[in-house]
Amino acid sequence: MTPRRAIAATAPIRICDLGGWTDTWAARRGCVLNIAVEPLVEVQLQVWPRGTGHAAITIDAANYGMRYAPDLDAAEWGPHPLLEGALRTIRPPDDIELVVTVHSTAPPGAATGTSAAVLVALLGALDRLGGGSRTAAQLATDAHQIETQLLGEESGVQDQLCAAHGGINFIEIPDYPRAAVQPLALPIEMCHALDQRLVLIYLGRPHHSSAVHKRVVNDLEQHGPDYAPLQALRAAAVAGREALVAGDLVAFGNAMCDNTNAQAALHADLVHPDVRGLIALAERHAALGWKVNGAGGDGGSLTVLTADPGDARTALLDSIARTSPLASAIPITLSPHGLRVAEAVQ
Numbered sequence: 001m002t003p004r005r006a007i008a009a010t011a012p013i014r015i016c017d018l019g020g021w022t023d024t025w026a027a028r029r030g031c032v033l034n035i036a037v038e039p040l041v042e043v044q045l046q047v048w049p050r051g052t053g054h055a056a057i058t059i060d061a062a063n064y065g066m067r068y069a070p071d072l073d074a075a076e077w078g079p080h081p082l083l084e085g086a087l088r089t090i091r092p093p094d095d096i097e098l099v100v101t102v103h104s105t106a107p108p109g110a111a112t113g114t115s116a117a118v119l120v121a122l123l124g125a126l127d128r129l130g131g132g133s134r135t136a137a138q139l140a141t142d143a144h145q146i147e148t149q150l151l152g153e154e155s156g157v158q159d160q161l162c163a164a165h166g167g168i169n170f171i172e173i174p175d176y177p178r179a180a181v182q183p184l185a186l187p188i189e190m191c192h193a194l195d196q197r198l199v200l201i202y203l204g205r206p207h208h209s210s211a212v213h214k215r216v217v218n219d220l221e222q223h224g225p226d227y228a229p230l231q232a233l234r235a236a237a238v239a240g241r242e243a244l245v246a247g248d249l250v251a252f253g254n255a256m257c258d259n260t261n262a263q264a265a266l267h268a269d270l271v272h273p274d275v276r277g278l279i280a281l282a283e284r285h286a287a288l289g290w291k292v293n294g295a296g297g298d299g300g301s302l303t304v305l306t307a308d309p310g311d312a313r314t315a316l317l318d319s320i321a322r323t324s325p326l327a328s329a330i331p332i333t334l335s336p337h338g339l340r341v342a343e344a345v346q
Contacts, residue, residue, distance in 0.1 A: 004096070005047035006344040009125035011163040012036040012335035013106050014113035015200055016291050016303040018259045019237025021266065023156035023173050026220035027230050030173045032158040033240040035194070036166040037332040039105040041117040045125045046099040054097035059083050062103040077151075085146040086119055090126035098129075106330060109206020111293040111300030113159030119143035120163040124339045136164035136339055137181075144177060154217065166338030170241045190247050195334050196309030197249070197288075199316065200301055203274055204326030207300030212269045216295075219266070232262035253289025253305045263296045270296030278302050278320065278327060285316040301330070 014034045022030020048054055055069035061080055070078045072088050083102060092098045102122065106114050120143045127134045134142070140160035147155040157179045158171055168191075170182040220227060236259035243251035260279075264271040271292055282290050282304045289305040306313040320327050 001048075001052065003046040003048050003099075005045070005129070007045040007047070007125045007128050007341065008344070009043045009045075009121040009128070009339065009341045010040040011117040011121040011124070011339045012038060012040055012166050012337070013104075013110075013117050014159055014162040015293055015301075015332065016198070016256065017113075017158055017162075017293065018240040018255055018291065019233050020156065020158065020259075020294060021216075021220075021263070022230055022233050022237070023158045023171065023176070023179070024154070024217075024220075025176050026217045027173075028176055028225040030176075030230070031234050031237045032156075032171045032173070033169070033237045033244075034158055034162050034171070035168050035198070036162050036335040036338065037112075037198075037200070038335045039330070039332070040335065041104040041106070041114060041121050041163075042102070043118070043121040043125050044101040045129055046101075047129065048097040048099070050095055050097060052097055054099060056094075056097060057087060057092060058097075058099045060099060060101040062101060063108060081151055082115055082119055082146070083122060085150045086122040086126065086143075088150070089142055089146055090123055090130060090132070092126065092129060107202055107206065109299060110202050110330070111207040111295065111297075112200070113162060113294070115147070116143055116155075116159035117163040119146055120160055120339050124341045128341045128343060137161075139339065140164040141177075154213065162338070164338045166335050168244065168334070170237070184241065184244055186244055187247070190244065191334055191336075193249060193309075194305075197306045197313065198332065199304045199306060199313065200293075200330045200332045201278055201304060201320060202301045202328050202330050203272070203278075203299050204324075204328065205299040207294060207297055212267055212297060213295060216267050216270070229262050229265040232265065233259060236262060249305065250288055253287070256289030256291040256303070256305060260290060260292050263292055269298075272296070272298055274324075274327075275302055278304075278324065281319050281323065282316060285312055285319065287312070287316065
């Protein structure tokens with residue numbers, strides 16, 4: 001027996017988020033330059049008629065090897081609140097049995113906006129299921145509200161917008177959470193150069209929200225939106241945009257480094273000692289720049305802009321493999337597309 005309907009949705013993850021932290025409520029206003037990349041997050045919905053033996057809703061979290069039937073009316077959250085939050089926000093019809101499968105080859109907790117990409121993809125698929133017409137911007141807003149309002153988590157606005165829109169974007173946040181997305185239409189030669197030189201290095205352990213992040217938020221509340229490290233982060237985002245538009249990879253690398261230094265100025269522990277070791281390797285191989293992805297902290301990943309797409313890149317990856325047994329490079333490629341939803345013809 002085949003499903004009545006089959007809907008597939010994909011969304012990219014995010015790297016190299018210059019200006020991150022300024023897209024949060026504590027900063028009040030800001031700007032972020034980020035880059036959407038593959039690997040994509042994938043969501044599949046299989047729709048069955050009632051009475052075929054499935055639960056009303058089944059979640060198959062493939063990366064966790066977990067399959068279960070959530071209770072969307074329960075007082076407590078189940079094993080995957082993000083997925084359940086999306087299903088509560090856009091409820092499936094009552095007259096079907098729905099199997100939701102979520103998968104990504106990007107490791108969870110890599111600080112590359114994977115959770116936001118999952119939410120955007122799942123919401124996009126559920127919107128299609130219900131015959132809705134939410135825009136990419138609306139789905140990004142819904143995803144952000146699930147994290148911040150429904151689940152009470154700390155979250156900026158940039159990850160959801162990157163997953164929804166794709167490409168390379170300059171995002172202005174005049175008054176959190178309001179944001180405007182400005183896509184950068186770069187020449188194909190520049191996109192190719194970034195594709196060949198950007199390296200995503202996973203530290204080998206997931207990033208977790210931690211006490212240090214709470215201390216950073218408390219500091220931002222006390223210092224206000226004009227706090228010097230926030231100003232430096234905003235400046236790095238603007239410098240990164242200007243460098244890419246000018247086709248200047250050296251200047252873009254400098255903006256990446258300035259941003260990482262500004263993150264460390266917020267709190268030294270945002271740039272973990274293991275990351276500093278990887279940065280030292282990148283320096284020895286004449287890399288043009290490096291950026292701690294996301295908020296930074298005890299795990300996650302680092303983006304490096306190598307000096308060239310050939311020998312320098314290969315030598316850096318070889319050095320990481322020899323000296324950092326837990327760290328590994330995640331293959332990436334620029335993603336010009338954001339959320340995509342398609343329905344298989346039955």
